[in-house]
Amino acid sequence: MVAGSVSNEVMSQVAPERLWKAIVKDSPNLMPKLLPELVSSIVILEGDGGVGTIRQSNFTSVAKDFTYWKDRVDAIDDQKRVFNYSVIEGGLIGKKVKSTSFELKFEPAADGGSVCKFNAKFEPMEDSLPTEEVTKEIMEGMTGMFKAIEGYLLANPGAYA
Incomplete structure (x- = not known):
């Protein structure tokens, strides 16, 4: 099977610790608040947020x-601020891809901000790589959500400090 991946690196003025707390530790509360037009809720179905936790993200129309x-x-x-997760049901699974996994990594930048690295790996439905349009769609979704959280953190310097 042919596998694909798409990566992006984004510079942020926000320190890695704050991004980590907001994006990884509190996304079920923060995402519906910041993007109510897209995310209606994120519910933890099982687990405590650690390895093996299953979450369901519900989206609007x-x-x-x-x-x-x-x-x-x-x-x-x-410690290293690395987060890996796999979409196991819904989303583009069964429509455009057989499987999708993501890695988020937050590293300190020289200016006190962050270097945020996003990587998505996927197995396409067919024996060929997804089109550039599909890979662009995957990365734009991740980057858009990141930018919404970054904007909130910049506007609220005391949040997740």
Whole structure:
């Protein structure tokens, strides 16, 4: 089977510790608050947020291709600020891809901000790589959510400090 991946690196003025707390530790509360037009809720179905936790993200009608996805936390390293998860149901699973996994990594930048690295790996439905349009869609979704959280943190310097 042919596998694909797409990566992006984003510079942020926000310190890695704050991004980690907001994006990884508190996304079930923060995402519906910041993006109510897209994310209606994020519910922990089982687990405590650590490895093996299953979450369901529910989306509004703005998400044209799906209404929800369930993901599983595969790895979480608070010291290195690396978070891995896999979408196990819903989303683009069964429509455009057979499987999708993500890695988020937050590293300190020289200016006190962060270098945020996003990587998505996927197994396409067919024996060929997904089109550039599909890979762009995957990365734009991740980057858009990141930018919403970053904007909130910049506007609220005391949040997640």
